[in-house]
Amino acid sequence: MNKQIATLLMSFGLLAGLPAQADDLGINVVLESEVAPGVYGRVELGNGSRPEVYYPQPVVIVKDSSYSKYKPVHLHVPPGHAKNWGKHCHKYHACERPVYFIRSVEYEESYQREHDHDHKKSKGKEKGKKHDKH
Numbered sequence: 001m002n003k004q005i006a007t008l009l010m011s012f013g014l015l016a017g018l019p020a021q022a023d024d025l026g027i028n029v030v031l032e033s034e035v036a037p038g039v040y041g042r043v044e045l046g047n048g049s050r051p052e053v054y055y056p057q058p059v060v061i062v063k064d065s066s067y068s069k070y071k072p073v074h075l076h077v078p079p080g081h082a083k084n085w086g087k088h089c090h091k092y093h094a095c096e097r098p099v100y101f102i103r104s105v106e107y108e109e110s111y112q113r114e115h116d117h118d119h120k121k122s123k124g125k126e127k128g129k130k131h132d133k134h
Contacts, residue, residue: 042092043074043102051102054082058098061086072098 043051051074058072059082073094081088082101089095 043076054079054101054103058100059085060096060098061089062096064096070097072100074100074102076102076104
């Protein structure tokens with residue numbers, strides 16, 4: 001058992017030492033279903049169908065000489081981040097990149113009705129923007 005673990009760790013060590021770009025190796029994460037609620041960040045797509053996005057054209061905040069060398073990325077972000085991208089792009093290290101925002105069912109009205117919380121009954125100190133983080 002220890003020998004197997006040692007072999008496995010050594011294999012990972014060798015693989016980690018190889019400098020590589022994901023594009024060069026063809027390694028990516030394939031998005032086949034809905035992105036998990038509350039999980040945000042970059043999504044690498046396979047060669048299959050493209051997910052539904054908020055805007056038909058990629059959004060770019062900082063257009064400089066390096067803009068043309070970047071491929072568009074797909075990001076899953078809260079709708080407020082997509083709407084005010086200039087305020088939030090630095091959190092995702094994507095201000096200078098063309099970005100498509102993936103539409104998520106968790107922000108659709110039907111999903112909200114099914115998973116709605118009764119926030120109006122909340123009393124006390126927890127009233128306000130940060131009273132219920134989820």
